[in-house]
Amino acid sequence: MSRPPIMICETCQEALTLVGIEEEGGQYVHGGSKPRDHEVVPVQAPPGWVGQCDFCAADMGTFVLPAGDFQDPNNPNRWSRGGWAACEACARLIEAGHWALLLVRVAEVFKQQHGQRMDLGQVLHLWGLHQALREAVDGPLRRVGGDDQ
Numbered sequence: 001m002s003r004p005p006i007m008i009c010e011t012c013q014e015a016l017t018l019v020g021i022e023e024e025g026g027q028y029v030h031g032g033s034k035p036r037d038h039e040v041v042p043v044q045a046p047p048g049w050v051g052q053c054d055f056c057a058a059d060m061g062t063f064v065l066p067a068g069d070f071q072d073p074n075n076p077n078r079w080s081r082g083g084w085a086a087c088e089a090c091a092r093l094i095e096a097g098h099w100a101l102l103l104v105r106v107a108e109v110f111k112q113q114h115g116q117r118m119d120l121g122q123v124l125h126l127w128g129l130h131q132a133l134r135e136a137v138d139g140p141l142r143r144v145g146g147d148d149q
Ligand SMILES: [Zn+2]
Pocket: 009, 010, 011, 012, 013, 014, 030, 038, 039, 040, 041
């Protein structure tokens, strides 16, 4: 089974989210809620590309949580493609199964980056997304550049 290529933004080097269906003219957009100062420039990620932590976006990912594609439960138009990158701190929480603590961490990082708290809707959105991810996980967390398998 071949995986679709991971698409990233050439300008900010972040993973993109697919809106709609690719074959039907779906579009890649920036994920998350961070303010952007540029238009998205979708390019195919080079082999072995990891990028920022897909959970907290505070650090570069040093782990990958392998996962199949899944629909964002909050927005059926959006698809998550492939595995999620995780930084050291997030990877530790995932490995221990501390998904609630992971959410606390992500909310904490959000507050630092935005200067304001996530509202309840955003927290619930993330929780739903993480739950959908957990169901789509199809392998153990692995360190990037570690045992290639
Ligand atoms: Zn960008």
